[in-house]
Amino acid sequence: MSVQASLNVYLGEYRIMDIVSVYMKRGLSVFDRDNRAFIITSDDFDWDHLSVTFDELTKFIEDKESRRSPVCITLYENGEPVTSLLKTTPDELSIACDVNRRTLEASGFRYTDVNWYIEKFIAPLGADGFYAENFEYQQLH
Numbered sequence: 859m860s861v862q863a864s865l866n867v868y869l870g871e872y873r874i875m876d877i878v879s880v881y882m883k884r885g886l887s888v889f890d891r892d893n894r895a896f897i898i899t900s901d902d903f904d905w906d907h908l909s910v911t912f913d914e915l916t917k918f919i920e921d922k923e924s925r926r927s928p929v930c931i932t933l934y935e936n937g938e939p940v941t942s943l944l945k946t947t948p949d950e951l952s953i954a955c956d957v958n959r960r961t962l963e964a965s966g967f968r969y970t971d972v973n974w975y976i977e978k979f980i981a982p983l984g985a986d987g988f989y990a991e992n993f994e995y996q997q998l999h
Contacts, residue, residue, distance in 0.1 A: 863955035863970045863997040867980060867990050871948045874929050875916050880986045881933055888915060891937035898930040953979045970997055
């Protein structure tokens with residue numbers, strides 16, 4: 859069974875690299891074990907692994923953001939993917955809960971551990987001065 863799950867956070871206007879820095883302060887990275895970034899490189903949501911410096915990645919993302927193009931970047935913990943951040947509007951951030959999915963088991967069923975994602979990705983935003991106006995969780999099977 860394929861699961862697609864996400865937290866959609868409404869922040870007001872923000873820059874995605876400011877959000878990325880919140881998570882980097884907490885030990886996450888934008889680079890995998892091979893020092894590549896996995897991001898959307900086109901407006902058609904084509905993904906690519908890029909071997910770039912952090913400054914080159916930041917410039918690429920800021921350019922896409924200034925054109926109001928979709929921006930999506932995968933975050934890693936110890937080289938393993940933990941989530942992807944997607945920005946398609948100036949004020950909404952989608953946090954993927956299906957990349958290296960954290961789950962709970964109950965009565966023989968597996969459920970997405972939404973609390974893990976809230977603690978890991980929403981709570982740090984408030985601690986760094988980003989006010990989440992609201993957020994919603996969505997899971998599709």
